[in-house]
Amino acid sequence: MKQFEIQENDSGQRLDRFLQKVLPALPKGAVYKAIRTKHIKINKKRCTPDQRLMPGDMVTLFLPDTLLYPESAPVPKSEPEFLQAPDQLDILFENEQLLLVSKPVGLVVHCDNRQTPDTLINRVLHYxxxxxxxxxxAExxxxxxxxxxxxxxxxxxVIAAKTAxxxxxxxxxxxxxxxxxxYLCITVGIPKQPSAVLHAWHKKSDTHNTVTIRDTKAEGFQEIITGYRTLAQHNSFALLSVHLITGRTHQIRAHLAHMGTPILxxxxxxxxxxxxxxxxxxxxxxxYQLEFNPEETSCLSDLSGLCVHTAPPPFVTKRFPDVSLQNI
Incomplete structure (x- = not known):
């Protein structure tokens, strides 16, 4: 038998997803079967896989240890991987729930195929x-x-959440x-309109890390909306502020390229x-900038009106040193 008392950071999620996190070696099929046959209960009562957990709930598993902890399960590392990453961060804002940091160019946010432990999430966890x-x-x-x-x-x-x-x-x-x-960007070519809200259709490739943009709707394509304003121009380059209204893979890069002004x-x-x-x-x-507009009923309502921005990026100060970034 195994018991878990639900803590604040465990609450709000489905029972089956909680069990997949705390007992990753337990097969999904065994979880659903155990719930169906009442070998997993919440507060000594029958439950369902999609039942939302509340603080103080007691989840009990009437299952043998050989199923909960099979010998083939990987042995946890003695030291967390995140300790191999630096703990230095460029912190823009922090409170008890959130951390806003400025990610440098060249750093991946999560582990990729290079398998480097130095990722942004590992730096955040180390900090x-x-x-x-x-x-x-304790979690x-x-x-x-x-x-x-x-x-x-x-x-x-990049926004990091410190609580569930x-x-x-x-x-x-x-x-x-x-x-x-x-966002701020420099484009090759000057947009025809000084500012605009662009509508198009977007599809991500299933096999390649690229997207396709088209002007008309088609099967498998999702609508994207991108707003921009030209802040300055010099020769064949333009400095734009870009506002994402939808947020899809490579949206800014692909959308601006589609309209004939790709990012430099x-x-x-x-x-x-x-x-x-x-x-x-x-x-x-x-x-470059984030502005928070939660409702009064939000648990993050104290962030209403908060506007956070980074220092001007190097490519702006290099190519457009006289441009003011106030009120963009």
Whole structure:
């Protein structure tokens, strides 16, 4: 028999997902069968896989240890991997629930095929561990997590949730466009209109890490909306502020390329000749500013009106040193 008392960071999630986190070696089929045959109960009562857990709930598993902890299960490492990453972060804002950091260009947010332990999430976990905000031994199913992603070669603001409730709420606010994201970029070519809200249709490749943009709806395509404003222009380059109204994979890069003004340095969707001539090896794109607009009923209502931005990215100060970024 095994028991778990649900803590605050465990609450709000489905029973089956909680069990998959705390007992990863337990087969999913065995979980559903045990729930169906009443070998898993909540507060000594029959339960369902999708039942939402509440603080103080007692989850009891009447299952043999050989099923809960099979010999083939991987042995946990003695030291968490995140301790292999540096704990230094460029912190823009922090409270008890959230951490906003500026990610440098070249750092991946999560582990990729290079298997390096130096990722943004590992740096965040190391920092929270060092400051005492994250104690892995005290958590059953929750680990602080990033709420948004940036490509390796895109720098700027990333949100990290320090609690489960903050993670759920930030994800909801992002879905409902209550966190306004403003990016800065340099384009090859000058947009025809000084500012516009662009509508198009987007499809991600199932086999390649690329997307396709088209002007009309088609099967498998999802609508994207991208707003921009031209802040400055010089020769054949333009500095834009871009506001994401929808947020899909490579949306800004692919959408601007689709309208004929690709981002300088973008080797996936951009102009290779212009990139080489300008000696740009990575896309001149930066997540510059976030503005929070939660409702009064939100658990993050105290963030209403909070506007956080990074320092001006290097490519702006280099190519457009006289441009003011106030009120973008």
């Amino acid at each position: 929270l561990y060092k400051t005492g905000a994250y104690r892995p031994e 059953q199913s929750f680990t602080p997590a990033l709420c948004n992603r940036l490509d390796r070669n895109t720098g700027g603001i 409730s903050a993670l759920r709420e930030i994800n909801r606010l992002i879905r409902e466009n209550r966190i306004h994201k403003t 340095g973008d080797n996936k969707y951009g102009n290779g000749k212009a990139n080489r001539a300008a000696h740009c090896k990575y896309q001149q794109l930066w997540a």
